[in-house]
Amino acid sequence: MSAVTDGTAVPSLQGVTAAAGFRATGVTAGLKPSGRPDVALVVNDGPSDAVAAVFTSNRAKANPVIWSQQVVADGVARAVVLNSGGANCFTGSFGFQTTHQTAEAVADVIGVGAADVVVCSTGLIGVGGEAFREGVLRGVGLAAAGLSTDGGPAAAEAIITTDTHAKQSVVSVDGWTIGGMAKGAGMLAPGLATMLVVITTDADLASDALDQALRAATRVTFDRVDSDGCMSTNDTVVLMASGASGTTPEVGDFQEALTAVCADLARQLQQDAEGASHDIAIEVVGAASEDDAVTVGRSVARNNLFKAAVFGNDPNWGRVLAAIGTTDAEFDPYAVDVSMNGVRVCHAGAPDRPSDQVDLTPRDTHVHIDLGVGPHAATILTNDLTHDYVHENSAYSS
Structure with missing residues (x-):
């Protein structure tokens, strides 16, 4: 082009x-x-x-x-x-x-x-x-x-x-x-x-x-x-x-x-990330500051349990909340909303729509996290954790 x-x-x-x-x-x-x-x-x-x-x-x-x-x-x-x-x-x-x-x-x-x-x-x-x-x-x-x-x-x-x-x-x-x-x-x-x-x-x-x-x-x-x-x-x-x-x-x-x-x-x-089968955009909104939004998004992006769940097409939103709970960002864990591929699975820290309504089979995956405390937002790009990633990096030097 x-x-x-x-x-x-x-x-x-x-x-x-x-x-x-x-x-x-x-x-x-x-x-x-x-x-x-x-x-x-x-x-x-x-x-x-x-x-x-x-x-x-x-x-x-x-x-x-x-x-x-x-x-x-x-x-x-x-x-x-x-x-x-x-x-x-x-x-x-x-x-x-x-x-x-x-x-x-x-x-x-x-x-x-x-x-x-x-x-x-x-x-x-x-x-x-x-x-x-x-x-x-x-x-x-x-x-x-x-x-x-x-x-x-x-x-x-x-x-x-x-x-x-x-x-x-x-x-x-x-x-x-x-x-x-x-x-x-x-x-x-x-x-x-x-x-x-x-x-x-x-x-x-x-x-x-x-x-x-x-x-x-x-x-x-x-x-x-x-x-x-x-x-x-x-x-x-x-x-x-x-x-x-x-x-x-x-x-x-x-x-x-x-x-x-x-x-x-x-x-x-x-x-083109090594071995990835899902390209995940973690969009954090409602943050008290842009830094808070980045911190929350990055915490989810680096959570191996969350990444492994996405690889298995499992919309395990509990792992999202557990990941953001490790940060020092300003939010109330029991006032957070989480959506996955357009389906709000968590509202105010509690189950919302059934997880089986979420389709995680497309490669493009969108996670939307609303902290509900401010006007700031940020998006972190990550990938799932796959067998191929582990295999490629276990044999990288050979």
Whole structure:
């Protein structure tokens, strides 16, 4: 599909190269036993080089996150290089040196400084060594030779690990465009960002405006995907602006479009979560504050008993109330209403309509929780807990 022009994000065939001023590609460097593409490169040809990024809040940060936090501190970046097939986390000083050498290799081939190259990695924690380093550096050379203005799809393919497909989205408004790609299927829990995301725009905005818009967008999108409650060591969302459109939109308008792209990519992450058979939206309303609504929704999203019940098509609303009762949110447990797929099964903390009226067989599942104490609301996206999820993660290292 091509980008639309009304501000609505759609899955895209171009992703990060939909915006003018960007080239990208994805190549096979031999990092994955499967032989699938594993190194991606996205280059901003300008004229602007503004950047903003958010990273995992996990205290156990991978080497590329430590490096990239320094890169974006001055608001300038010219490229993002990403590898799958190894997280380069807990790989010691050798791992950080590998990250630095990767940035230097990109800098040499595109003619910029290493301090202007963001580095991202994804894959198994603890994977490193000479073979990993040689593969990544080999991939940089191959990618530099294959950069193209229509290379977005190849880049999106090269960053996936347990994902079943690449994830891209684009929005185009009034002569400027935002395009993005994402990867993520496991360890999907928030910490400013969720998994690896690269977003590009040809709008002409300074780094402080990009940072403002990005933090506002991720707060209500990626930060509210909580598929399995497990926070990655490598989570990165980076936004680069080329300014190639020559248009400077209002920050509010840009933020709205950016949020649409982030929301679309977040939804794609949820729909591809490892082993999931239900995509669950937990909508909390009637909260005393937005933070309370998020806290309540996240508590339900991380409750394994609730998630297992949904997998079994069992509308066990008692597990919902038990989950929210563990929070410090303001509410009276005996004044809460719970609906599942449009059927109110609990009213004022007591049974309402019979549970057998609830149909949980559709993949899309909606849980509506009314706390009844205020005007605030929030929605958390999660998934059920399935046999396939357990099997996939029990065999991840093998």
